[in-house]
Amino acid sequence: MKKILTLFALVFALTLPAVAQNTQTGPKINKKNLVIKEWNTDVKSGKKVLDHITTYNPEGKKIEEIEYGSEGQKWRKRFEYGADGKVSRESVYDERNRLQTVKKFEYNEFGRKKTQYNYNGKGKLISMKVFEYITEDA
Numbered sequence: 001m002k003k004i005l006t007l008f009a010l011v012f013a014l015t016l017p018a019v020a021q022n023t024q025t026g027p028k029i030n031k032k033n034l035v036i037k038e039w040n041t042d043v044k045s046g047k048k049v050l051d052h053i054t055t056y057n058p059e060g061k062k063i064e065e066i067e068y069g070s071e072g073q074k075w076r077k078r079f080e081y082g083a084d085g086k087v088s089r090e091s092v093y094d095e096r097n098r099l100q101t102v103k104k105f106e107y108n109e110f111g112r113k114k115t116q117y118n119y120n121g122k123g124k125l126i127s128m129k130v131f132e133y134i135t136e137d138a
Contacts, residue, residue, distance in 0.1 A: 031060035061085075071095075086111065108133075 038052040055064040061081055067074045073095050082088035090103040099121040108114040116129040 031056040031062075033058055034060075073097075075100075084111070 034056040036052075036054045037050065039048045040051045041048050049070065050068045052068065053064075053066045054062060057063045061079070063079050065077045067076075075095065076093040076097065078091045078093070079087050080089040080091075084107065086107055087105055089105070091099060092101045092103075094100050101121065102119040102123070104117040104119070105113055106115040106117075110133075112133060113131045115131070117125060118127045118129070120126050
């Protein structure tokens with residue numbers, strides 16, 4: 001009996017942090033027309049350097065991400081959505097805003113990704129990724 005209680009306590013202790021992370025402690029952030037800027041701040045000088053910007057549209061969907069480095073923009077991603085509200089296209093641009101890659105997505109009847117098509121900046125298909133979902137009944 002002591003072993004069972006110890007095992008139960010161990011399992012409970014290991015799963016508690018995962019459950020706690022999923023708990024919201026405050027109101028949900030309204031992402032409609034939201035712009036989030038992330039800054040790196042030097043502790044000694046207090047100098048702030050822009051690190052990342054995420055922009056959301058009036059529907060609260062992420063439409064752009066930009067990553068910055070010490071020299072300026074590193075890359076930029078634009079997101080487009082289909083009639084189903086899911087990301088249909090993701091375009092990645094380099095530091096000079098030149099199109100580098102495009103990902104196009106298809107979804108299955110359950111709303112999960114089915115196929116991802118990867119194109120280079122000139123529109124040539126370079127690879128595909130197929131998603132397979134396997135469930136094991138208990």
